[in-house]
Amino acid sequence: MIAAAVTVGVVTATMLGTVAYGRMQARARTISEWAIGGRSLGLLVFWFLNAGEIYTTFAVLGISGYAWAHGAPATLALCSVSLAAAIGYWLTPRIWRSGRASGLMTQADFFAHHYRSRWLGILVALVGIAALVIYVQIQITALGLVLRVTLGDVDAATAAALAAAAMLLFVFFAGLRSAAFAAGVKDVLMVLLVGGLALTVAREVGASSIADLFRRAEALAPAAATLPGRDPAAGLGVTWLMTTAISVAVGTYIFPHMFQLCYAADAAKTLRRNAIFQPLYSLSYLFIILLGVAALVAGTRPPGGDANAVLLQLVTDRYPAWVTGLFGATAALLALVPGSVLLLTIGTIFTRNVVLPLRPALDERAQLLASRAAMVAFAALAAWLSVGPSQSLVTIGLTAYATIGMLAPGVYLAFLRPGVPAVALGAGLAVGYAAMLLPSPLAAWAAASGFDLGLAALLLNGATVLIVDAALRRGRAPLAVA
Template identity: 65%
Template sequence: MILALTIAIVAGTMLGSLLYGKRQARAQTVTEWAVGGRRMGTLIFWFLNAGEIYTTFAVLGISGYAWAYGAPAYLAFCSVSLAAAIGYWLTPLIWAAGRDNGLITQADFFDLRYGSRALSVVVAVAGIAALVIYVQIQLTALSVILQLSLGRPVSMMASTIVAALLMLTFVFFAGLRSAAFAAGVKDVLMLVIVVALSATVADKVGATSIIDLLHRAETAHPGLTSLPGLQPEAGLDTTWLITAALNVALGTYIFPHMFQLCYAARDSWTIKRNAIFQPLYSLSFFFIILLGFGALLAQVQPPGGDLNAALLQFVADSYPAWAVGVLAGTACLLALVPGSVLLLAAGSIFSRNVLLPLRPGMGEKGALIASRAATVGFAGIAVYLTLGGSRSLVDIGLMAYSSIGMLAPGVFLAFLWPRTNAAGVAAGLAVGYAVLLLPGLDGFWAYFPNWEKGLVAMAANALTLAVVVMATTRRAVRATG
């Protein structure tokens, strides 16, 4: 029953998405495929944009973090609300730039603003790298869900490859409009499931109410509900929470696929309404964290101690098979829909900002074929990364946010500081990535105990950018004087 329900939910949603996308407009150009013809209204934009936050990272990752660490899962509350506040200001500006200049990708924006094709190629490669890391989250979650749905031991390699094929099937034949339809289906299903599970979780663990469940969980696991949580040695204290939340919030709308979602909106008010109501999504994290605490109180033991599987294992142990099937099918959509948008964005960036400069005569049809073909390669890289590690979905997500955060100074200062130039952005990127990635910096990080490394690297990036811009613009003024 579990496998049948999983297949029915996934297949039904994918079929409906493809039919919806085909009825709206056949994706014969990169513009239609990648940004939905720039015609998305408030409702469909809401599900696609806000739904990009409601992914396996949010549901399986945060519930698993609550099960393993406790209070550090509160990161979800902080980051979503902060991101919405930043998005209210930033995303209409991105939308206007896209509309006025016919932009399709994030690298297009950098090329337009800074007038440097070389910088736009660097930005394109950096954006693709961050997207591939984020696809890894979805493949990791999908492989866990598939193993549960099949009900028997399946190798990590087999389940990951099947997950990648499912994702490629969707993205290859769909486009942004098809993904928007699927996002609406999975958001509605997931909200219903989370609320239903939360309404019954107390009874499943022998508590009389949600409040009683929280009291019992804290009594059984002292320190669960306050920082630094169950594992103080992990360094997930107040400093980590603040810096990690800021890093996620500053990086949320810097991801290349979020640029393309902004370009797809019908008008600026579509985007602003989304930002105003988006913090409501953060309320659902209370229920997700509650379920993680419930799994801990129920002494759930997911296979191999995999915290990403804690919620799925709890439901499998405590609820009937049909409930497990509905959760598994919906969780598949949580991975497939965002994963398809991520691969779609990566493919369009590759064809437009990496391949097109090398083949300037490539037409729209050729660009579309190249975009779709590139997604296969990027999915393959994501599979390789997934098989090479078994980290928490939250940890992988924070790594992706740290990577894409290196582009944040160049985006924010593009609107805030007219003097910002390509030389400054390039220098900032070099220093930021060096701080983030170079080994042998233990002495440096000792000055920032428990800080989220991505935020420190972003600050170094911004400082370098400012210094270089001030130096180069002063020299330019003297030269013309």
């Protein structure tokens, strides 16, 4: 009861604070102010917003669950941010500059403009929306989990519907700039709370120190300390970690919301400096892994054996009600804030890159309306997808990365190789998705070796783009001479 009251109280206070902050900041209510913060976010706000995008439920609930269920494979979290930052340092200022130079707002704008192709823009918009809906599904699953653990008697469908409704309310009353406020609250809460839990958890579960905690964990589950972890049949070996880490790094800034976030920065320098500090923030994943290890030592039994719920269950079992409530609130914000930014991105892409090409005469007010209608529809779709057999949040997340990663050749080549035709990218996408989704020797080989299927399909995709591009260039060259 106390736990539920604290959870609801903290989440409500943060949402009200966010709306108030948004009102104070409110200027022109145009779609560009609303969606990309008027291209004026400074380093501090940008850093929090970016961190807010990275510290999702995928990381916190998913990775602690992985550390509990598997062990060593959870170290994937420690590679994901730093490798993405190394790429992002080079990539994001280029995305930013091309956006500013040509007045672009979305990733689909970028493709349509750079490759001078309307159909490619619409295709990219649809791929982006698909990947984002999967990502929203993660947030709704997690938020539903928090509701069920803190409120008790709620069935999965109701929890999902409530979660989607909360996310939409948040988006409608806030927008991108005020989401930075909530992201700040959530990040401060998360770091304090997770830090506090990590420092006390060893004693709570009966170990004398953190070192003792790891000693006990290894005694209980010797296989957890090294890859492939406690369940070799899951296929999470050395090859899996290496290829998945690359897949995540390549895909991070290809996500439409991350891509669009680059446009919101005030200067290229903001993006570069952000890339330096972003990895350090991911050191706090150690705490998350530690908590998963503590749940293993404590013998925590999450409801239905759902690994995503193990951290919530550990806190509920071993800590006073107010800590459980605060943790519930932090976890709820962890899903709400990124979830709302994702919905915002879906709305913007749908309006600009699917509706506008069909109805170019819409004014800004009508665009905002179309954008909001799309968000309601896609939130409902994501909520519907989240009601089903429970999968690891990490698995769902990696599916989203594989889906969006297919757009990587078009983004990277835009800055590396001028003159690639849209049709080459279309061919690459077709080959890549076929390799990923259809049963084939490639899929069988990937499953057997642990090689990330998304990365294998992406390599085929990239090779196809280069081959088609080279073939077309060869075909064109004699004509150019003549």
